[in-house]
Amino acid sequence: MATIEEVLELIKSGYTNPKEIARVMGISVEEVSGIIKILESLGYIEKVKLGSSVCNRCPMKKICSGSCIHFKGQIYQISEKNSSNSSKTT
Amino acid sequence: MKKVIALAGNPNVGKTTLFNALTGLRQHVGNWPGVTVEKKEGIMKYKGREFLVVDLPGTYSLTAHSVDELIARNFILNGNADVIVDVVDSSCLMRNLFLTMEILEMGVKNIVIALNKIDLAEKKGITFNFKKMEKVLGIPVVPTNAKDGTGIEDLKRKIVAVADGRITVNPVVPVYDDIIEREISHISEILKETALAERYNLRWLAIKLLTRDEEVIKLVLSHLGHEKMDEILHHIGELEEHYKKSLDIIIANQKYEFIDNLIHQFVTHFAEQKETLTDQLDRILTHPVYGMLSLLAIFYFLFKFVFTVGTPLQESLDSFFGVLGDNIGRYIVNDTLRGLIVDGIIGGVGSVLSFFPLVFLLFVAMSLLEDSGYMARAAVVMERIMRKFNLPGKSFIPMVLAFGCNVPAVMATRALDDERDRILTMIINPLVPCSARMVVITFLAGVFFERHKALVAISIYAISLGLALISALILSRFVIKGEESPFIIELPDYLIPSWKSVVIHSWERSKEFLKKAGTVILAGAVAIWYLSNYPQPVGTGLSYAEIIGRALEPVTKLMGLDWKAAVSLIFGIIAKENVIATYGVIYGIGGNEEALGVLMRQAMSPLQAFVLSLVTTLYLPCIATIAAIRAEGGTKWALVASLYNLILATVIGILVYHLGLFIMG
Numbered sequence: 001m002a003t004i005e006e007v008l009e010l011i012k013s014g015y016t017n018p019k020e021i022a023r024v025m026g027i028s029v030e031e032v033s034g035i036i037k038i039l040e041s042l043g044y045i046e047k048v049k050l051g052s053s054v055c056n057r058c059p060m061k062k063i064c065s066g067s068c069i070h071f072k073g074q075i076y077q078i079s080e081k082n083s084s085n086s087s088k089t090t
Numbered sequence: 091m092k093k094v095i096a097l098a099g100n101p102n103v104g105k106t107t108l109f110n111a112l113t114g115l116r117q118h119v120g121n122w123p124g125v126t127v128e129k130k131e132g133i134m135k136y137k138g139r140e141f142l143v144v145d146l147p148g149t150y151s152l153t154a155h156s157v158d159e160l161i162a163r164n165f166i167l168n169g170n171a172d173v174i175v176d177v178v179d180s181s182c183l184m185r186n187l188f189l190t191m192e193i194l195e196m197g198v199k200n201i202v203i204a205l206n207k208i209d210l211a212e213k214k215g216i217t218f219n220f221k222k223m224e225k226v227l228g229i230p231v232v233p234t235n236a237k238d239g240t241g242i243e244d245l246k247r248k249i250v251a252v253a254d255g256r257i258t259v260n261p262v263v264p265v266y267d268d269i270i271e272r273e274i275s276h277i278s279e280i281l282k283e284t285a286l287a288e289r290y291n292l293r294w295l296a297i298k299l300l301t302r303d304e305e306v307i308k309l310v311l312s313h314l315g316h317e318k319m320d321e322i323l324h325h326i327g328e329l330e331e332h333y334k335k336s337l338d339i340i341i342a343n344q345k346y347e348f349i350d351n352l353i354h355q356f357v358t359h360f361a362e363q364k365e366t367l368t369d370q371l372d373r374i375l376t377h378p379v380y381g382m383l384s385l386l387a388i389f390y391f392l393f394k395f396v397f398t399v400g401t402p403l404q405e406s407l408d409s410f411f412g413v414l415g416d417n418i419g420r421y422i423v424n425d426t427l428r429g430l431i432v433d434g435i436i437g438g439v440g441s442v443l444s445f446f447p448l449v450f451l452l453f454v455a456m457s458l459l460e461d462s463g464y465m466a467r468a469a470v471v472m473e474r475i476m477r478k479f480n481l482p483g484k485s486f487i488p489m490v491l492a493f494g495c496n497v498p499a500v501m502a503t504r505a506l507d508d509e510r511d512r513i514l515t516m517i518i519n520p521l522v523p524c525s526a527r528m529v530v531i532t533f534l535a536g537v538f539f540e541r542h543k544a545l546v547a548i549s550i551y552a553i554s555l556g557l558a559l560i561s562a563l564i565l566s567r568f569v570i571k572g573e574e575s576p577f578i579i580e581l582p583d584y585l586i587p588s589w590k591s592v593v594i595h596s597w598e599r600s601k602e603f604l605k606k607a608g609t610v611i612l613a614g615a616v617a618i619w620y621l622s623n624y625p626q627p628v629g630t631g632l633s634y635a636e637i638i639g640r641a642l643e644p645v646t647k648l649m650g651l652d653w654k655a656a657v658s659l660i661f662g663i664i665a666k667e668n669v670i671a672t673y674g675v676i677y678g679i680g681g682n683e684e685a686l687g688v689l690m691r692q693a694m695s696p697l698q699a700f701v702l703s704l705v706t707t708l709y710l711p712c713i714a715t716i717a718a719i720r721a722e723g724g725t726k727w728a729l730v731a732s733l734y735n736l737i738l739a740t741v742i743g744i745l746v747y748h749l750g751l752f753i754m755g
Contacts, residue, residue: 003350004343005335011578016473018580019372028363033580034185037100038346041151041159042338048487048577073466075487077577081336 003027007035008044012078036076044082048075092142093253094170095134098162098193099177100186101148104206106130107236108177109145112246122147122161136246141253144171150185152192153338154305166196167290173253174201175245180211180218180233183357187349188342190227194261197291201229201259202248208233208240214361223356228260263293264348266341273300273329277322284313300326301338368583372467376581381471386548388464392455393532393544396448401536401543403447408686411440429623430616434675438615441674441686442607442667445533449603452528453596461587461595470579479559480566485515489558492522496711499524500718514565516719517731520711521558521738523551526666527707529603533670537687538699546700553746554707557738606665614661614668618675621657628676635676649705649743650698650751662706663713669706697750701743709739 003025010021018032025032039045095112099105110117113132122129130145146165147158154160166174176193178186193201205218224231230248234241251257265271277296281287286295286309298306299322311319326337333340374380415436422428459465473486481489485506492499499519506512523531535546618635626632631640638660639653646656658672670686677689694702710716710732720728 004346005339008339012576014477014576016577016579017376017470018578019369019376021578028361030182031184034182034188035346036578036580037150037185038188038342041149041153041155042342043153043155044339045578072460072463072582073469074580075577076580 003031004035004038007032008039008082011045011076012082040076043079045076046079048077092133092140093172095141095143095173095175095249095253096146096165096171097143097175097177098146098166098189099148100150100179100182100189103148103177103179103186104236105145105148105177108175108204108206108234108242109143111236111239111242113143125157125161127157127161134246134249136250139250141249149189151189152196153301154303160305163196166193166198172200173249174198175204175249176201177204177206180205180208181214181216181361183216183353184346184349187353188346191264191345191349194229194263195291195297196294199259199261200252201261202245202252203227203229203231204236204241204245205231205233206236209235209238211361215359216357216361217359219356219358226262226352226355228262230257230259262352264345266344266348269329269332270300270337270341270344273325276325280314280318280322281310284310286310286313297341300329301341302326302336366583368581371584372581375464375467376470378474381467382475385468385471386552388459388468389551390544390548392452392459393535393547395455396451396532397536397543400445400448400451404445404533404536405687407447408441408444411436411444412686415440430619433623434616434619435612437674437677438618438671439607439612439674442611442615442671443604444686445529445536445670446600446603448532448536449529450596450600452525452532453599454592457592457595457599458587461585461592463582463584466579466581470581473579476559476562479563481515481518481559481562485511485562488515488519489522492519492524494525496520496522496524496715497718500715500722503722513723513727514562516723516727517565517734518558518561520715520731520735521554521561521708523554523707524666526712530662530666530669530706531703534699534703537690538694538696546703550700550703550707553704553742557708557742561734561738606667610665611667611671614664615671615675618657618661618668618672622676645740648747649701649740650695650747651702651705651743652693654693655698655702655705658702659706659709663710666706666712669702697747697754700750701747704746705739705743708735708742710736 006025007021010024015021015024018029018036022029022032036045040047097105097109109130109132112134116133116135118131120129120131121127127147132143132145134141134143144165146162149156149159149162152159152163152166154163165171174193176190178190190203205220205223211218218233220231220233230252232241232245232248234245236242248257252259266274274293274296277299278292281292281295286292295306295310299310307319307323310322314322330337375384415432418436419428419432422431459468469486469490472490476486476489485503488499488502488506491502496519499522500516503512503515503519506515531547531550535543535550539546621634621638622628622636624634628635630636635657636653639655639657642656642660643653646652646659654673654676657676658669661668661672673690674686677686690699711719716728716732719731723731
């Protein structure tokens with residue numbers, strides 16, 4: 001299986017850490033990160049908006065104790081495109 | 091008319107630095123037509139001539155998935171640029187050349203590569219044969235370091251040479267397997283008959299049709315008509331059947347392999363995989379076993395730090411509010427007004443404000459963990475555990491947010507596509523202790539446990555999280571079944587936090603806590619004061635607070651808690667800090683020189699305080715969280731979540747109290 005597809009399959013199979021994917025595939029973490037960006041631009045994964053974006057919509061914003069967790073790092077989730085893609089395999 | 095130079099490239103490759111190096115201060119910033127994407131233009135001067143430099147949005151490819159990609163693609167496609175400068179990060183060649191190939195596939199001939207960050211590549215041990223690179227790619231390549239100006243003059247010279255047609259460019263284009271190449275030729279043949287042939291590169295159009303690019307499908311449809319278009323799409327469908335997946339990923343894969351082969355021809359030495367400090371730390375901090383132990387240890391020391399530094403300050407403030415109330419009370423003649431101000435406001439709000447030092451220190455510790463990059467690691471460890479308890483993958487996001495506040499956490503369940511996953515996450519989410527409950531836990535642990543404050547606080551967290559996980563396991567197995575929804579977390583490098591940013595951040599959060607004390611908690615304190623003093627004062631057995639509390643006492647008694655705890659828990663539904671404020675009012679702390687902690691220690695055993703702490707963490711979510719669940723899941727699920735939490739808290743409270751009595755003999 002080719003590299004981009006392999007990374008996508010590993011994410012789908014439950015690998016959540018690019019370092020683990022890099023180790024399994026024998027490539028560098030930078031390369032995995034690069035492939036993640038390519039997968040995002042192809043629409044196979046999408047960024048999860050965290051923290052401030054949720055807090056900005058929050059009705060409690062005015063009186064809350066400013067307690068939203070500030071999560072450094074980026075989470076990507078599998079997008080809907082994958083379900084339409086997987087239907088081609090069935 | 092000035093010739094136009096377009097800067098294309100991935101985000102964070104130094105494109106803006108290069109733009110500044112080429113244009114100096116001769117810049118103008120506006121928006122791209124019709125969208126709010128920033129458009130930067132500037133003037134490059136070279137040997138008395140002027141060129142207009144346009145900075146295109148940074149993209150990783152030229153699909154039609156984002157506005158940025160469409161802007162960059164259409165600019166190149168419409169031939170707006172006389173020269174395209176493709177800025178490539180020399181230390182991350184694979185993903186950068188992916189975009190380069192997408193540009194070259196458009197049939198672009200007027201292109202120069204600025205091989206930027208060449209210093210970083212050298213540091214990583216990557217070496218190039220630049221001549222070979224130019225030959226393999228068929229385009230001019232200029233090594234640059236935009237930061238210190240290395241290669242900028244050479245780049246300008248090459249740009250002008252390409253603009254003047256003095257350099258022959260013969261770019262390489264990716265070659266795919268026979269089946270795809272045959273289809274590209276087939277589609278190109280069909281398109282040759284249309285007016286598109288005069289304006290666009292037919293190979294590019296064919297590739298984009300194969301990837302079902304919506305913009306290109308619309309464009310071709312307007313020239314070919316439905317019948318021929320349907321025929322092409324039917325053919326593409328057959329190919330997808332053959333590969334058992336969409337052609338965009340097949341084409342992306344083959345393009346990636348093509349780039350890999352190219353790179354091996356001109357990169358003479360690749361980066362050695364050295365283990366960085368981040369890697370070494372991550373081996374422990376994200377390890378399935380050591381990671382969990384580290385998480386517990388880090389949070390133990392977090393509480394230890396908060397208690398050690400904050401408790402003396404908290405006790406002083408607690409006594410201060412006692413003395414303040416006593417002194418102010420002497421000058422107020424009217425009994426009702428004195429009661430309201432001294433017992434209600436100073437007693438209630440003062441008792442909550444007294445733990446401001448603990449709150450501030452907690453926020454300092456949390457900010458340190460966030461800014462250092464550790465929180466992302468904690469999330470990885472938590473996610474691994476949650477997965478074992480059948481929590482759908484994406485649920486971990488709301489669960490992590492819940493440590494801050496349950497309201498945005500419940501709102502974040504929108505990210506979960508499966509309705510059952512959303513409901514499950516909403517029901518168990520309030521079991522994760524939010525920062526308001528962290529305040530109550532910290533206060534009670536600090537007051538009642540002399541030597542093991544941090545351990546007690548951690549154990550309350552562990553029990554609540556354990557119950558959230560067990561609830562998830564039971565609910566997902568027997569009640570609400572959902573599907574796995576995978577995701578990936580990119581971890582940031584560890585950083586030494588800046589004290590300035592930590593203090594500012596902690597102060598911003600603490601300021602909001604003070605604001606809350608002056609609004610929700612103040613209103614709660616006044617209400618508690620009224621209920622405690624009417625129709626008869628507390629202690630007579632006839633105040634509303636006592637009547638309500640004693641009505642609930644048969645249940646709370648089973649957990650070892652008296653009517654005061656019952657009343658405090660009711661007010662805790664408005665805001666969890668009101669649990670403490672209630673005690674402040676009932677004990678009349680504002681008019682009593684004894685600190686609240688001392689009075690509470692006289693009235694309650696450490697076991698009872700532990701149970702109160704645990705029940706406060708587990709029982710009904712605050713009213714804002716219930717409203718959020720109602721808004722996101724409907725009245726039925728808001729009721730189910732509230733009842734579930736209430737029953738669970740009661741059962742656990744009774745169990746822990748009796749277990750505690752049994753252990754202590």
